[in-house]
Amino acid sequence: MIRSDVAKRKRKTAYINATFFTMDKENRVFENGMMIVQDQFITYIGSHSKEQLVDVDQVVDLAGKWVMPGLVNTHSHIVMTILRGIGDDMLLKPWLEKKIWPMETQFTTEIASVSAKLGILEMLKSGTTTFSDMFNPNGIDSDDVIHAVGETGIRGAFSYTIFSFGTEEEQKMNLREAEQFSRNYKTFADGRLTTMVAPHSAYTCTPDALTASAGIAKDNNLMVHIHVSETNDEIMDIESRYGFRPVEHLCRLGLFDQPTVMAHGVVLNDEERAMLKQYDVRVAHNPISNLKLGSGIADIVRLLNSGIKVGIATDGVSSNNNFDMFEETRTASLLQKGVYKDPTKFPAQTALALATRGGAEAIGMGKSTGSLEAAKKADFITIYPYDKEHLHPLREAYSHLLYAARGSDVADVYIDGKMVVKDRSCLTIDEEKVMSEMNRLQEKLLK
Structure with a gap:
């Protein structure tokens, strides 16, 4: 069976229409930026580029979200x-x-x-x-x-x-x-x-x-x-x-x-x-x-x-x-x-x-994670600020990430380029079951 070129190479996904806070040494911020992920790794991070989209398999529109490293x-x-x-x-x-x-x-x-x-x-x-x-x-x-x-x-x-x-x-x-x-x-x-x-x-x-x-x-x-x-x-x-x-x-x-x-x-x-x-x-x-x-x-x-x-x-x-x-x-x-x-x-x-x-x-993992840079793992989170009054005015986003943001503002979480949290729901853990079991076990422990 002859495989297609797409099947031979690793799938490439482009994330667009977002503000990217790289947290790299230059603290670069890309409004209307774009990030491309292939095989768990970031291959491009920067301004929106039509040239970079030529061989992309999937485009994810982040609808104006803020994106930063996990x-x-x-x-x-x-x-x-x-x-x-x-x-x-x-x-x-x-x-x-x-x-x-x-x-x-x-x-x-x-x-x-x-x-x-x-x-x-x-x-x-x-x-x-x-x-x-x-x-x-x-x-x-x-x-x-x-x-x-x-x-x-x-x-x-x-x-x-x-x-x-x-x-x-x-x-x-x-x-x-x-x-x-x-x-x-x-x-x-x-x-x-x-x-x-x-x-x-x-x-x-x-x-x-x-x-x-x-x-x-x-x-x-x-x-x-x-x-x-x-x-x-x-x-x-x-x-x-x-x-x-x-x-x-x-x-x-x-x-x-x-x-x-x-x-x-x-x-x-x-x-x-x-x-x-x-x-x-x-x-x-x-x-x-x-x-x-x-x-x-x-x-x-x-x-x-x-x-x-x-x-x-x-x-x-x-x-x-x-x-x-x-x-x-x-x-x-x-x-x-x-x-x-x-x-x-x-x-x-x-x-x-x-x-x-x-x-x-x-903790010895700086070469693989911690910032949005080419060749690092695609570990990143998104925040949708538009319906959160404490993140307005939107213009001061960098300030808000420290002085106003909360953990509950996080919308999506990706690790190795795989989504593990989607719209505040965890995809890898049965949330209701874990919380129920934890309460049952603590009651048992305290007795």
Whole structure:
């Protein structure tokens, strides 16, 4: 059978009649722009061009929508979504020890899978296409859970958390299982999912466990994901135990020899920032979670001025309490302006870059996603602004994306060029079923 030329090559789709916010290094904006996607990749982004349409197979009229890269959430805990609203208004240490960890010991694989799906459903519908997550494997079949995550169509890193709890043998088993998980899922779900080596923190992992984690990361060429310098109490605790503050403690143990994402970085001094820059340690900034837990406000302006890669993150919804990256990014910007008493700090272009391109670079995915550029994956979202009063006047669209937009404004979501959300309905997750199951399982868990 002779195949046609169209069948031989990959199908090309052109998206037209939209304003494209590329979020690339030049922050280009194309009104009445056009983007062409072929085989999951962007092949053209720019002004409308009849010449580019010559060999296109399908033209999608976006009817004046705004188009931007999918948002990148650099630190989350989707398996904890079932704990939303549990343990509000508590400090971090008692919140973990008296509420979160005891409840996580009761998790089943069903709870973990449904909780993860609900978290991803919320992420997708609010415009997040890529995430980096740490999950507690206690009591669950982690293979089943990552397969459930893979079915949703999202991109990201889903990482098995390492703890130094229990007997010495249990600690060794935790490390062995974490390494096996890392190897098994380094490339998963058609390359959309990977994993990182994720020791929880310096206060929950022994020096031996942290050194072993560094070894696993090096042997498997993986990034590290860890909570660091979240509170003043953590700083004093680690300093009293080991004689060094957390950043230097981790550096001495070799953890930073592999590219590392540290969540929080609220309490840092100049020497530590210099060390983070030297070892190319990236920071996942979680402003709302840090505020809610009373941890403080990270100095993101100083981190950026030091040349450190920074991404925006929500943390888990048990301490946030949602996955709305638009709200998170706006909060990040406003906090820096308020702390510095300077409205020029953390402007819209900077903030939106950290929620997209900067976040992707922070978690090691900057070559494939985070901006609308030729040769990058077609991960993008659309917003239909015309029936949303808070997005008018339309002329100031770039400003509105930071200071006015909400996750609920997102209309469509594409990952790898495939539509996963259409007109605010998720195509990869049974929304009604997941929400019903989540309520049933939380009732069962609380009993």
